[in-house]
Amino acid sequence: MLKRFDAWLDSRTGHRALLHAALYENVPGGARWRYVFGSAVTVLILMQAATGIALELYYSPSTTDAWASVNYIETQVMLGSLLRGIHHWGASAIVVVVALHLLQTLWAGAFRAPRELNWLAGFILLQIILGLALTGYLLPWDQKGYWATQVATSIAGTVPLIGPKLQTFLQGGTSYGNLTLTRFHTLHVLLLPAALFSVIAVHVALFRKHGVTPPDLPAAELERKAEPFYPRQLLYDTAVSAVGVGVIFYLAWRLGAPLEAPADPSSQYLARPEWYFLPLFQLLKYFEGGAELVGTIILPGVAMGFLAGLPFIHAVFSRRIPNLHRVLAGALTVGLMGVGALGALAVSADRSDPAVAALAAKAHEEAMEARRLASMGGVPASGPLNLYRNDPLVWGHRVVVSQCQKCHNPCDTQPYKGSPCLEGYASRAWISRFLRNPRAPHFFGNTKIDDMEAYTGPQESADALTEFIYSQGGRPDVTVALAKKGEELFESEGCASCHTLDGVGSGLGPDLKGWGSREWSYAFIRTPDATRFFGELNEMEAFDHLRLPEEELQAVTAWLHAQGSQPLKFP
């Protein structure tokens, strides 16, 4: 039955001859492990296509949706994290295996006649694969993709004469936006894959025409050891592909693919490309000012030109120089090692720089925060950056970091030299520590304000005073009786000789009615020099609505108020 169907099909398609030609291609000198890389790349590319199509079912290429849809893949889609992980690690694996394939064919001298055109096809495939890698990591529209790709398009902008136009063309505008994403997306899922598969077809057809480049052995020995592609070479190819896929699967399963915080044009981010572009990144550090073209275009262009021109260099000089293909292979290998060394330099420079580690840690924290916020009811249709705006605490913290921490340093700064630090501000711990030592460095020790005496009364009185002052912030967890006692102590212990509780103030010390509440902080930040606050003692700049817009101040006061339930961050 099956045999009859096979015969029927064969008389119409001729598939047996095709299969036969595929399986019984002659391999002179016999099957070798070193021939596996081309097949392995093909298998990995097919896996990228399969996982890419599956990702495409969920991905949305717009600046408001891209990050959210990728986060959705990571968190909501069944096995989505594994899917994206395989696509991510698969891309890296392809670059590695392509490099091995390049080295193998290089040392076999496969660029020599009559295989020049196939070398060129391979060169074009390399460019397409690098293009796919580059366009791919912009798509999540996260911090890494956004900032690392900026560098690539800026390089395009440095091309003489046409640079600015080229950059605008690639970006779909003068700056990054929806049109950048749709262009990169079209390149990544449509144009480059179409080109990739077309050129692979040419590459394989030419390979079939000329066969493997045999080892340098006598013709008789090659003939004697010759065997068909099937079964041994096919098994080798399949085995290596399976190992590759297994490694990718393992990495995807254990590590997944990174997703940084949503792209934020206003943020400070440590822009680093994927590892395979690090050599280029490192190269840019060496050429300053007008010479930057050398690093961005000329050196990479010369290297790529040498790679592409290898067959022709060989054709021109091979008569004069014996074994030229080995010399060229050696030169190119040294060049590749140099490229690798540049990448290693970039990595080691980052490893030894604590600022880089700090920025990376911060980026990780922001990514976790964004994903936590997104898990609470989805990402706003107006885009993931509004996650932060909807959450005043996150937004407020960002404003505090950019506007306030120049003076009110982070509490864990060593040694502490700033104005009163704000983490844990107006919490019970903050107040009680303050009462005992207002001139400590984390309070007013670094300012000229030294009028307040430390409270030296018994601990239970200090606790009552603390509770009373804490209650001014409008806290839900106040112990009323204790606060009441504190209010009496406030009079009897002499606090009232400087601090008022009427919302008007005396000019001697800040009025404490509502101290620590959002209203108090709001009024204070706008007018710290008012009589109600520090009056003539004041050292803090006033933040009017131009320096701190209304909504930002609201976010800051929300953050400050929330500090009342946070732990202190200093010893």
Add this chain to the structure above:
Amino acid sequence: MSEPSTTPPTRRSFLSALTVLLGGAITALASIPVLGSLFSPLRAAPATGAADAPIPVGTVSEFPVGVPRRVELIRSVTDAWSRSDATTVGAAWVTRNADDTFTAFSTICPHLGCGVNLDKQRNIFACPCHTSAFGLDGKFQTGPAPRGLDPLQVEVRGKEVLIHYKRFKQGTPERETV
């Protein structure tokens, strides 16, 4: 296929089986996440609390007595990854009765899901697609629809009219929510 080969037949079939096994392993590993994500929407959807809240459509006096009025139903929606605070999720024909009670019907035709119009001349709800017709009381009159229009629960809170929106399965005589 018979082909002269240096490899003896038993060894060949062993190598061949090993190749198929490894190839199968590659396919299986790649298929797991692809198929998993492909069929992900078939899993039971997580319940969303906001989806059950009644939707305000206006005050009692905005509805004339006895004449159906079409209202858009707008509420916050989470669509996959995206949350929107005000999105039109559907529409309803709402009629204020003489005793100030309300009747509401989904505008979706129970036949195949077209939007049903009000035909003021004939005093019926008419579907523009396949000419199903329904009385103002929602009862089936003519055409291919398998049942009458789907009623929606109306709640009046003080002056406010609210609708409990639901979607129903199309094409079946029984009324089932989806």
